[in-house]
Amino acid sequence: MQGTGNPYWDCVEGEEFCLPYCPLCQKFVFYPRKLCPNCFKSPLEWKVVPGRGKVYSYTQVRVSALPEFDSITPYVLALIELDVGVKMLSHLVDCPSEKITINMPVEMVFREIAGQKLPVFRPGEGL
Amino acid sequence: MIMSITNKTAITGMAELQPFIRADDRRTLDLLAEVTALALDDAGINKGDIDGLLVTPPSEDTYFMWPAQVAEYLQLDLSYMNMVELGGASAVGAVMRAAVMVEAGLCNYCLCLSGGIWDSQVFNTREGKTAVMSRAEIDYELPYGPMGFNSGYALAARRHMAEFGTKPAQLAKIAVDQRYNALANPLALFNQKPLTIEEVLHSPVIVDPIHLLEIVRPCHGAAAVIVPSAARALNGTRPPVWIRGAGEAYTHNSIVYAPVLTATPIKKAAGKAFAMAGLTPADVDLVSVYDCYTIAVLMALEDAGFCAKGEGGDFVENTDLTYRGQLPCNTHGGQLSCGQPSYAGGMSQVTEAVRQLRGEAGDRQIKKNRFAFVSGNGGVFSTESCLLLGRDR
Numbered sequence: 375m376q377g378t379g380n381p382y383w384d385c386v387e388g389e390e391f392c393l394p395y396c397p398l399c400q401k402f403v404f405y406p407r408k409l410c411p412n413c414f415k416s417p418l419e420w421k422v423v424p425g426r427g428k429v430y431s432y433t434q435v436r437v438s439a440l441p442e443f444d445s446i447t448p449y450v451l452a453l454i455e456l457d458v459g460v461k462m463l464s465h466l467v468d469c470p471s472e473k474i475t476i477n478m479p480v481e482m483v484f485r486e487i488a489g490q491k492l493p494v495f496r497p498g499e500g501l
Numbered sequence: 502m503i504m505s506i507t508n509k510t511a512i513t514g515m516a517e518l519q520p521f522i523r524a525d526d527r528r529t530l531d532l533l534a535e536v537t538a539l540a541l542d543d544a545g546i547n548k549g550d551i552d553g554l555l556v557t558p559p560s561e562d563t564y565f566m567w568p569a570q571v572a573e574y575l576q577l578d579l580s581y582m583n584m585v586e587l588g589g590a591s592a593v594g595a596v597m598r599a600a601v602m603v604e605a606g607l608c609n610y611c612l613c614l615s616g617g618i619w620d621s622q623v624f625n626t627r628e629g630k631t632a633v634m635s636r637a638e639i640d641y642e643l644p645y646g647p648m649g650f651n652s653g654y655a656l657a658a659r660r661h662m663a664e665f666g667t668k669p670a671q672l673a674k675i676a677v678d679q680r681y682n683a684l685a686n687p688l689a690l691f692n693q694k695p696l697t698i699e700e701v702l703h704s705p706v707i708v709d710p711i712h713l714l715e716i717v718r719p720c721h722g723a724a725a726v727i728v729p730s731a732a733r734a735l736n737g738t739r740p741p742v743w744i745r746g747a748g749e750a751y752t753h754n755s756i757v758y759a760p761v762l763t764a765t766p767i768k769k770a771a772g773k774a775f776a777m778a779g780l781t782p783a784d785v786d787l788v789s790v791y792d793c794y795t796i797a798v799l800m801a802l803e804d805a806g807f808c809a810k811g812e813g814g815d816f817v818e819n820t821d822l823t824y825r826g827q828l829p830c831n832t833h834g835g836q837l838s839c840g841q842p843s844y845a846g847g848m849s850q851v852t853e854a855v856r857q858l859r860g861e862a863g864d865r866q867i868k869k870n871r872f873a874f875v876s877g878n879g880g881v882f883s884t885e886s887c888l889l890l891g892r893d894r
Contacts (some may be wrong), residue, residue, distance in 0.1 A: 405637045405640070405641045406639075406641075407637075430660065430762070431656040431657070431659045431660040431663075431762055432656070432659060433655035433656055433659055433708045433709050433788075434706075434708070434709040435646065435647075435648050435652060435704050435708050435709075435710075436705070436707060436708065436709065437648070437705075437708070438646070439630075439646040439647060439648045439649070439652075440626075440627055440630070442646075443646040449646065451645060451646070451647055451648075451652050451656070451708075453656050453756075453757060453762070458845070461757055462757065463641070463757050464645060465640045465645055465646065470710050471709070474658070475663075476660060476663035476664075476808050480554060487644065487645065487646070488644070488646060488698065490644050492520055492644055492645065
């Protein structure tokens with residue numbers, strides 16, 4: 375998806391995290407799209423947002439989903455609730471799976487996963 | 502005023518193919534034709550009587566003009582047809598739509614068809630995964646290697662455990678009770694030996710906390726029901742199973758955007774169905790709920806009102822869910838023991854309810870069989886379709 379002119383992935387490439395924002399509804403939108411899903415108005419504004427949130431849920435994938443994930447299996451998929459009010463799927467890294475708890479605070483880092491630079495999360499305490 | 506379809510239509514014909522593993526050269530259309538012939542026989546009507554068709558999507562053929570493809574292959578002469586695409590809720594959703602269309606007078610006998618050739622590796626390639634993904638899922642989820650539906654239900658199960666203390670052994674009990682039921686079902690894919698909670702918990706963890714034996718096995722098969730008006734049902738040769746209530750609700754496509762992970766649209770869908778039927782969960786003799794994973798059964802029981810939210814774990818632990826038990830649940834063994842023949846998996850919940858309400862369930866026949874609650878669930882708690890079926894009008 376990188377280099378497609380999609381501001382989301384262009385920002386990720388520069389290790390920044392940005393999301394579309396609806397100035398009318400004053401809400402962030404995820405996944406990125408052209409119209410606000412609430413009021414259906416556009417354009418949405420792209421804003422850089424802090425990659426902070428908490429673990430809404432997680433699962434350790436023990437059987438690789440696709441061959442390109444073989445080398446990192448098992449890995450932890452996590453549903454992250456960002457402080458700006460949206461949820462996104464990501465990985466939880468740098469944390470043994472037995473230490474993960476629901477609602478644990480996390481912060482975004484950028485890692486290469488299966489050949490693509492992606493926003494992922496690590497435990498956010500003790501920074 | 503809400504239009505009610507209570508007791509205006511019934512299911513009079515029902516058939517299913519035994520779920521199977523080796524497809525050889527049979528294709529989805531072949532299976533649909535085979536099962537249609539059986540359903541017509543069961544209903545005691547002729548092919549020429551069928552003037553309505555609701556069909557679930559194909560597995561290996563193109564979606565384009567699918568109802569027309571099916572009608573052509575079966576050489577049907579129709580005045581109404583459509584495809585119902587609600588994922589796993591499609592088959593149950595087709596029955597609700599058939600009731601509405603027949604009651605509206607658009608057709609007299611609506612054939613609800615479901616089935617497909619579905620390889621066990623269906624979701625294990627990039628192509629297989631993207632075939633069931635939205636553009637948003639492909640762009641923003643697939644890069645993280647989600648394990649399709651497995652990881653979605655795992656996220657829901659994990660959150661349920663964290664919020665309510667639900668235990669892995671309690672979820673495993675659902676698979677165990679359903680396997681007991683399957684032992685009395687000659688059509689089930691897994692009906693050779695009983696299952697224990699220990700065996701479920703010692704089966705490989707695929708996506709924590711979900712074990713292999715809590716996941717459906719994709720296979721091939723087909724199922725059909727025929728829905729006529731009340732007048733035609735009463736003149737038929739088989740005991741009608743009355744469609745007393747129906748309701749649907751949907752909140753998301755990908756589980757990432759579900760409002761919450763521990764409650765499902767079943768609450769709203771079942772609430773509508775119960776209200777239309779004038780029944781409550783206490784009236785229900787059979788629960789026939791979509792069971793792609795054990796957690797799907799547990800949350801369906803909670804959200805449909807068979808126990809309180811968050812108490813599903815204790816409830817299934819202390820309730821005998823077998824056909825001999827207090828709350829018979831998926832007495833055919835469910836999809837967990839019968840296999841999941843594509844969209845026909847969800848139709849097995851309907852056909853089993855019809856069988857039980859007719860009193861034709863053989864060794865696994867439940868004693869009290871007035872009302873059945875049936876649910877279909879698509880995606881990861883995305884689309885929910887609920888029915889209340891009755892033996893008596």
